[in-house]
Amino acid sequence: MAERIFYAMYDDDDVLKDGAKHLVSKGVKVSEVFSPFPIHGIDPIIGIKNTRLGIMAFIYGLTGLLLATIGMRYFMVVDWPMNIGGKPNFTYMDNILAFIPITFEFTVLCAAHGMAITYMLRNRTLPGIPAQNPDPRTTDDRFVMEIRLSENTKFSADDLQGMLKETGIVELDQKELK
Amino acid sequence: MHKEAAIREPLILGHKSFHDVTEDVCRPIEDKAPKMWYVLFGIAAIIGLYGVGCILYLLGTGVGVWGLNKTIGWAWDITNFVWWVGIGHAGTLISAVLLLFRQKWRMAINRSAEAMTIFAVFMAGLFPLIHMGRLWLGYWVLPLPNQFGSLWVNFNSPLLWDVFAISTYLSVSLVFWYIGLIPDFATIRDRAKKPIAKKMYSILSFGWSGRAKHWNRFELVSLVLAGLATPLVFSVHSIVSFDFATSVIPGWHTTIFPPYFVAGAVFSGFAMVQTLMLVMRKAMGLEAYIHTKHVEYMNIVIMVTGSIVGTAYITELFISWYSGVEYEAYAFINRATGPYWWAYASMMTCNVVSPQLMWFKKLRTSLIFTFIISIVVNIGMWFERYVIIVTSLHRDYLPSSWSMHYPSHIDIGVYVGTIGLFFVFFLLFARFFPVLALNEVKTILKSSGESYKNAPDTHHGHSDNENNNEH
Numbered sequence: 001m002a003e004r005i006f007y008a009m010y011d012d013d014d015v016l017k018d019g020a021k022h023l024v025s026k027g028v029k030v031s032e033v034f035s036p037f038p039i040h041g042i043d044p045i046i047g048i049k050n051t052r053l054g055i056m057a058f059i060y061g062l063t064g065l066l067l068a069t070i071g072m073r074y075f076m077v078v079d080w081p082m083n084i085g086g087k088p089n090f091t092y093m094d095n096i097l098a099f100i101p102i103t104f105e106f107t108v109l110c111a112a113h114g115m116a117i118t119y120m121l122r123n124r125t126l127p128g129i130p131a132q133n134p135d136p137r138t139t140d141d142r143f144v145m146e147i148r149l150s151e152n153t154k155f156s157a158d159d160l161q162g163m164l165k166e167t168g169i170v171e172l173d174q175k176e177l178k
Numbered sequence: 179m180h181k182e183a184a185i186r187e188p189l190i191l192g193h194k195s196f197h198d199v200t201e202d203v204c205r206p207i208e209d210k211a212p213k214m215w216y217v218l219f220g221i222a223a224i225i226g227l228y229g230v231g232c233i234l235y236l237l238g239t240g241v242g243v244w245g246l247n248k249t250i251g252w253a254w255d256i257t258n259f260v261w262w263v264g265i266g267h268a269g270t271l272i273s274a275v276l277l278l279f280r281q282k283w284r285m286a287i288n289r290s291a292e293a294m295t296i297f298a299v300f301m302a303g304l305f306p307l308i309h310m311g312r313l314w315l316g317y318w319v320l321p322l323p324n325q326f327g328s329l330w331v332n333f334n335s336p337l338l339w340d341v342f343a344i345s346t347y348l349s350v351s352l353v354f355w356y357i358g359l360i361p362d363f364a365t366i367r368d369r370a371k372k373p374i375a376k377k378m379y380s381i382l383s384f385g386w387s388g389r390a391k392h393w394n395r396f397e398l399v400s401l402v403l404a405g406l407a408t409p410l411v412f413s414v415h416s417i418v419s420f421d422f423a424t425s426v427i428p429g430w431h432t433t434i435f436p437p438y439f440v441a442g443a444v445f446s447g448f449a450m451v452q453t454l455m456l457v458m459r460k461a462m463g464l465e466a467y468i469h470t471k472h473v474e475y476m477n478i479v480i481m482v483t484g485s486i487v488g489t490a491y492i493t494e495l496f497i498s499w500y501s502g503v504e505y506e507a508y509a510f511i512n513r514a515t516g517p518y519w520w521a522y523a524s525m526m527t528c529n530v531v532s533p534q535l536m537w538f539k540k541l542r543t544s545l546i547f548t549f550i551i552s553i554v555v556n557i558g559m560w561f562e563r564y565v566i567i568v569t570s571l572h573r574d575y576l577p578s579s580w581s582m583h584y585p586s587h588i589d590i591g592v593y594v595g596t597i598g599l600f601f602v603f604f605l606l607f608a609r610f611f612p613v614l615a616l617n618e619v620k621t622i623l624k625s626s627g628e629s630y631k632n633a634p635d636t637h638h639g640h641s642d643n644e645n646n647n648e649h
Binding site for chain 2: 014032033034035036037038039040042043046048050051053054057061071072075076079080082084095098099101102104105106108109111112113115116119120122123124125126127128129130131132133136137138139140141
């Protein structure tokens with residue numbers, strides 16, 4: 001079946017949000033929303049789950065914490081117990097206070113960069129990747145809702161078009177995919 | 179959409195639409211640079227190049243070309259380092275701490291404040307590196323396996339903590355800044371007409387398309403990065419203060435240093451933000467976004483942190499007497515009445531007296547007064563570090579080795595050069611990067627924009643009707 005994609009354009013984020021709510025209540029699946037800035041409250045309406053990147057940041061942070069602890073224990077206690085003022089580092093616990101600053105910094109370093117890299121990879125936003133927004137105005141002042149016919153098999157193309165027109169759109173664009 | 183109390187002053191003046199925000203921020207980037215930009219850039223580049231020349235001379239000859247002697251082993255180098263790191267504290271404070279506190283006024287200033295932070299930390303990082311003398315061995319500060327056997331860096335040393343703190347701070351600030359820049363680069367990319375600009379901005383924008391899921395991630399990543407950067411801001415300058423506080427030099431050996439340094443850093447950082455922002459808003463026509471209210475908020479931060487710094491100075495003085503340690507007491511008497519009394523006096527006037535003037539609403543809402551005070555504060559904060567470092571060292575336990583510090587022309591050249599380089603970076607940023615987080619500003623337009631705030635509510639039918647209870 002030929003795929004047909006509707007791009008409904010709005011000039012206000014609240015109008016789009018109300019429109020999406022209206023369409024979803026009728027059983028239409030909204031596959032994507034493109035906007036110049038985050039529209040608060042759109043995610044649950046169009047069925048986007050909250051991101052789990054926060055959990056990843058925590059795991060990366062724990063990794064950093066562990067690496068810093070293992071590293072410093074090896075450098076300062078096992079491999080070469082440094083003797084400062086006649087007080088060598090016999091155990092890690094003896095000197096733990098002196099190790100806290102670097103443990104903290106390294107934890108933050110790993111959590112922040114780990115999360116940032118994961119964010120880039122999951123978004124597939126990397127240098128050299130072409131932009132995929134359907135209209136250049138969606139990074140300025142326009143908001144576009146994408147609806148695919150293949151995801152809304154119980155409606156005809158005309159039904160969808162009619163319903164979209166009721167939601168206060170300013171433009172409607174269609175794309176046929178073979 | 180959240181509606182704000184009408185009594186709260188709008189953050190965006192005039193009748194701006196979403197498109198106007200884009201226009202106002204992108205126009206200076208797309209238009210030809212004004213002649214003034216070239217003039218300023220030329221001056222900054224010449225000063226910066228002179229600084230680079232001084233650094234190269236220093237590297238070729240040795241650290242002996244600085245005005246140090248065997249009594250005063252640390253002077254301008256570390257003063258400049260701490261000064262620049264301090265300045266580099268405002269950006270992340272604005273973007274991280276104020277994000278956690280949901281302060282909407284940060285949106286207009288966070289981008290350029292963060293840029294300033296990053297460039298200031300670059301300049302700060304230069305000083306420890308060139309202080310090593312052999313710059314190319316700089317990697318020895320990292321815990322790397324090496325050919326000398328089990329030789330590791332000392333993890334008990336605050337100097338090594340600094341290595342970790344500064345590099346973490348710099349790289350995390352850079353990532354935080356860039357993640358916010360990506361959607362704005364996408365805006366410029368989609369507007370660009372010239373092929374080279376289009377190509378450049380499409381590489382810089384990483385193919386950002388503004389999908390709902392991406393925005394969801396974006397907001398969480400910003401929040402978590404803010405949460406991570408907040409303790410980082412406080413830890414970095416605490417660790418810088420440990421360089422002194424963990425030593426046994428009277429005048430340095432003080433437990434008050436970490437909070438006092440952090441407050442001082444925020445104080446000087448905000449002053450630098452004011453200096454830059456007051457010029458930038460005028461030059462780039464951004465008066466509608468960064469206006470008196472923003473300046474006033476920043477002045478209040480300057481007043482509060484300045485008062486903390488003032489309290490710390492006085493506490494320090496009191497404790498030096500109350501401790502009963504005569505060496506400690508002498509260090510402070512010598513600071514105030516010894517040969518460096520003028521440095522101490524300028525520090526006291528610039529940092530203790532000047533922020534108190536901000537109690538007057540007339541003064542803290544005056545742009546010219548703010549500009550003058552912001553420069554005064556930066557001078558004062560430089561003297562603070564100079565006083566702490568040099569006056570604590572120059573009269574040690576052995577009167578025969580008492581000495582004075584006179585900066586050499588290389589000392590001065592390197593310092594002035596870093597100011598030049600800093601402005602080279604900042605001017606390039608202002609020319610090619612969106613200086614306002616334009617897409618973030620759009621999110622507050624409806625709640626804090628002047629035209630929306632005072633207009634009757636024309637939107638209807640959203641379920642979260644917080645605005646109902648206002649009518």
